Amino acid sequence: MSAYARLERARLADLLLETGPDAPTMCAGWATRDLAAHLVVRDRRPDSGLGLLVPPLAGHGEHVRKQKAAEPYERVVAQIRRPPWWSPVSNPLVHELANHAEFFVHHEDVRRGGDTWEPRDLDADETRALWRLARFSSRLALRRLHVPAVVRAPGVGEVKVGDGPAVATLTGHPGEFVLFFFGRQRATRLEIEASPELEQQLRTRRFGT
Incomplete structure (x- = not known):
């Protein structure tokens, strides 16, 4: 471990x-x-x-x-x-x-508490560990919203959440997904392909802690 x-x-x-x-x-x-x-x-x-x-x-x-x-x-x-x-x-x-x-x-x-920050350059092993966390947290959050979606971390992995055709595609680094689904959407860098209404819902929903 x-x-x-x-x-x-x-x-x-x-x-x-x-x-x-x-x-x-x-x-x-x-x-x-x-x-x-x-x-x-x-x-x-x-x-x-x-x-x-x-x-x-x-x-x-x-x-x-x-x-x-x-x-x-x-x-x-x-x-x-x-x-x-x-x-x-x-x-x-x-x-x-x-x-x-x-x-x-x-x-x-x-x-990221201040006005200027950049995502960290994390090593491959920690990135994979964060992807395991991201898959779990994204499944939990998106299923609660009943939103079929694709969660994609380029070069790391991809997972489909929910039943039926995806209505949203979320793309980013695994660490950004972890932050996003822990309720830190305002300071994360994820791309979301969805209707404007659904994107707004995802970016303002109270997730996590």
């Missing part, structure tokens, strides 16, 4: 230190300190997610995150870099599966 979750984790920690605690991100309302706190809480405080199951506890996770965001920034980033040996999302059995998309997307949330 690849180790790209760990690599993206390390890259993001480096970038967070480089940008500092107050840089913009693609996560609405969050600066880098807020995003860093989210990642540490996700790793270390599984109780923060109880609000998803128990509505009266809906504010607990945000309270925990804000407490973490108030801590010294360098210490928070150090906790991202060195996750606990065991948690629901960081143990050796699930780390890669649970975290490659998470850390790739949040790395790009920081990279």
Whole structure:
């Protein structure tokens, strides 16, 4: 199994230190300190997610995150870099599966949070790993929309989603698909061949997190 979750984790920690605690991100309302706190809480405080199951506890996770965001920034980033040996999302059995998309997307949330950015030049192995994530996320999202479509990553792969003739063709790098279907459409570079109405729907739909 690849180790790209760990690599993206390390890259993001480096970038967070480089940008500092107050840089913009693609996560609405969050600066880098807020995003860093989210990642540490996700790793270390599984109780923060109880609000998803128990509505009266809906504010607990945000309270925990804000407490973490108030801590010294360098210490928070150090906790991202060195996750606990065991948690629901960081143990050796699930780390890669649970975290490659998470850390790739949040790395790009920081990279693309400002006005100027360019897609990274990723190696072939990580591109293939991202294509596996892209196939899964695109199938899930497009089937929910009941949109038959072709998802095409030139030189990497192509997949048909849904039944019947395709009414849309989406073309781009696998990493752009991952970002797109995690709700970062405004800062992704995908070509969409579809009716104007459907293209607008795809570019503004609330996907992912």
